[in-house]
Amino acid sequence: MAIHLMLDGEDCALEILNLKPTLRICIEGHVHEVQETPGADPACFELSIDGVRHEVWRVIDGERMHLRLGGRNFSVVLDDPLAPGRGGAGSDTVQASMPGVVVAVRVAEGEAVEAGQVLLVIESMKMQVALSAPRAGTVAKVHVAPNDTFQKGALLVALEAEITP
Numbered sequence: 001m002a003i004h005l006m007l008d009g010e011d012c013a014l015e016i017l018n019l020k021p022t023l024r025i026c027i028e029g030h031v032h033e034v035q036e037t038p039g040a041d042p043a044c045f046e047l048s049i050d051g052v053r054h055e056v057w058r059v060i061d062g063e064r065m066h067l068r069l070g071g072r073n074f075s076v077v078l079d080d081p082l083a084p085g086r087g088g089a090g091s092d093t094v095q096a097s098m099p100g101v102v103v104a105v106r107v108a109e110g111e112a113v114e115a116g117q118v119l120l121v122i123e124s125m126k127m128q129v130a131l132s133a134p135r136a137g138t139v140a141k142v143h144v145a146p147n148d149t150f151q152k153g154a155l156l157v158a159l160e161a162e163i164t165p
Helices: none
Strands: 002-007 010-018 023-027 030-038 044-049 052-061 064-069 072-078 093-095 100-105 118-124 127-132 137-142 155-159
Touching: 052 127, 064 127, 072 127, 118 155
Parallel strands: none
Antiparallel strands: 002 010, 002 072, 010 023, 023 030, 030 044, 044 052, 052 064, 064 072, 093 155, 100 118, 118 127, 137 155
């Protein structure tokens, strides 16, 4: 059975072939052997993919995981069709899951956005992370500007309330 992930906005099928003695996965038809080794920092670990070692930084933001691997940033979401809130329903706000600074604001108040569209780019823990719209809608208020700092839990962007018939 394939697990579907959203990787930088693209659907990606991942299949676990076996867990022991080594984790073997198949991604888009390519088989890989993977091993994770914890690092000194809880947000950092070593990932060995087909024998090649990589340092990986990981930040978990709700159902989204942000990864920095090989000088590139990735945002991964498990696409679970049975999860509550799927199918258009979603939050009206985007809040900070960690403290940081705003790098770029990609939307303006009154702008229509699609689910998954990048609203802001922030920097936290030396990683740039794109924050996306939780649902389609209209931007009601952008509470930050480039170079603003914010704390965990800060309201960054609000969408107009969703009206249900």
